[in-house]
Amino acid sequence: MSVLTIGDIGVLSGMIHIGDEAMFEAARDELAARGLSIVGVSSSPEESAARYGVPCVPRLGFGGLEREAAARRSALLVDAAAGRTALDADDPARAVLTALDDASGVLIAGGGNLASRWPVHVYERTTLAAMARARDLPVVVSGQTFGPDLEDADAQRVADMVRAAARTGVREHASAELARGWGAHVHAGVDDASFLGGGPVDDDGPAASERVLVSLSGWFAGRPADEVESGIAALLDHAADAVGPVVFHAHFGPESAGSEPAGDAALHERVRARMRRPSEVAPSGDSLTAAQRARTSRLLVTSRYHPAVFAAPAGVPIVALAADEYTHIKLSGALGHWGQDGVVDLDALADAPEHLSRIADSAAAVTRGAAERLDGHRADSAAWWDAVADALR
Known part of the structure; x- marks a missing residue:
């Protein structure tokens, strides 16, 4: 069976x-x-x-x-x-x-x-x-x-x-x-993939690297693409100056390196072209690699949901860009489980650099907040899957 x-x-x-x-x-x-x-x-x-x-x-x-x-x-x-x-x-x-x-x-x-x-x-x-x-x-x-x-x-x-x-x-x-x-x-409870591969471990967390990880979705809820992409580029230039090197990682894109950019990866290239500061690109790869990449970043800037799901339990500070009510509900939910509140509406991109600096400066508190919640969320998730298995056995 x-x-x-x-x-x-x-x-x-x-x-x-x-x-x-x-x-x-x-x-x-x-x-x-x-x-x-x-x-x-x-x-x-x-x-x-x-x-x-x-x-x-x-x-x-x-x-x-x-x-x-x-x-x-x-x-x-x-x-x-x-x-x-x-x-x-x-x-x-x-x-x-x-x-x-x-x-x-x-x-x-x-x-x-x-x-x-x-x-x-x-x-x-x-x-x-x-x-x-x-x-x-x-x-x-x-x-x-x-x-x-x-x-x-x-x-x-x-x-x-x-x-x-x-x-x-x-x-x-x-x-x-x-x-x-x-x-x-x-x-x-938390998203089912929060502890994929075992979840964050003691040597994960914001101190594990100096990079700013970026993962964007092309859903702008009808806003002019040029304006949104320019606003995000300015935000990421600020992140590069204030926090560290910027690395783009597409959560919907070509699995392997060397492929023609498509999906989120194509959007990333357009944003990179608008930036003043240099940036790098990591191939989409697989879920386990993506989870580890997010968990070991110093800061995450994302309009995708699962980068936040992976990063938040490891205490990585997150700037989450919401396009509409649906994305706001998802992103605020993912962050709220771990004591974060860094959701920024795309209409507020002009103020986003200030929000990013505030969130980056709160890294120590974010890490403590995630650590305080980690055991409880792990236990709750395990109990959920016990109940799922009992129901389906």
């Missing part, structure tokens, strides 16, 4: 999304430590199977569907799981049905956050959960952010899923309040 586990994984055309891969990897490790094997659901099953050493099956086939078509496909797949209909021989979801035959439960792992801006994730995860219920299999939802933008129909689908789930884990209190309002059994 195994746990069928869906994350937002699969490296396609050499492009890796570090955060999504990290949450799946953490789930694999935590369940394995408790004696449970998994089967993954992936956009690139062969690649993911080789990466994680577990069997993987294709996704459910919601990519590119409009909402009405997605709703029809969802009903079809639930009927197929219940034995009321059969899928075509070439339907990609047939492999999921086979995996359910040998599953002890289903884990909706972190990644693919459930908001109406990504309807494919809403349909995919709620459908898989309904397929599991049709087989009388337990479902656990872990590592999620819910909303804040959820249309009524999407909210209903997500609410139905979490009400029926054995357990639901979220990573910030705004999502917990929303899920509790739906009647879910909710655990609010």
Whole structure:
């Protein structure tokens, strides 16, 4: 028996999304430590199977569907799981049905956050959960952010899923309040990947290097790109002068060095071209390398979420750049767990250098605050995964 586990994984055309891969990897490790094997659901099953050493099956086939078509496909797949209909021989979801035959439960792992801006994730995860219920299999939802933008129909689908789930884990209190309002059994804790690879150790932390690590997302919420990129470049010039050398690390970009910049890496090159101070680039690499890079930086400047998830437990001071309510909720949640509050709105980039200096000057207090919280968060995370394993065993 195994746990069928869906994350937002699969490296396609050499492009890796570090955060999504990290949450799946953490789930694999935590369940394995408790004696449970998994089967993954992936956009690139062969690649993911080789990466994680577990069997993987294709996704459910919601990519590119409009909402009405997605709703029809969802009903079809639930009927197929219940034995009321059969899928075509070439339907990609047939492999999921086979995996359910040998599953002890289903884990909706972190990644693919459930908001109406990504309807494919809403349909995919709620459908898989309904397929599991049709087989009388337990479902656990872990590592999620819910909303804040959820249309009524999407909210209903997500609410139905979490009400029926054995357990639901979220990573910030705004999502917990929303899920509790739906009647879910909710655990609010740090992100599932916070302790990937064991988490920070004694020789990690801000003193481990002098570099300023930078990881940016191209989501500016409609703001003019030239203005945002110029403002970030000015902020990073200030960081280079006030703190130390700047190193860019793309969390969505080419996995290997020497590849043509794409995704976040292409944005990084545009920002670098606007800077007065020199900077360096590190290849995206894998999740474990990314976690160690973040944990051993002197300062992190990020508009991506998982660099903050990795850095905060190690006591690294963080300047987090938020584009909208969704990114503000995620970033303030990641920082708040560890006693930090350095979230800056993109509209306030003119004042960001002052904020950066304040945050950098508070490094000793940030490190103490993280150290004071570390054991408690580790214990809470371990207890969560114990409960997940018990529910899915």
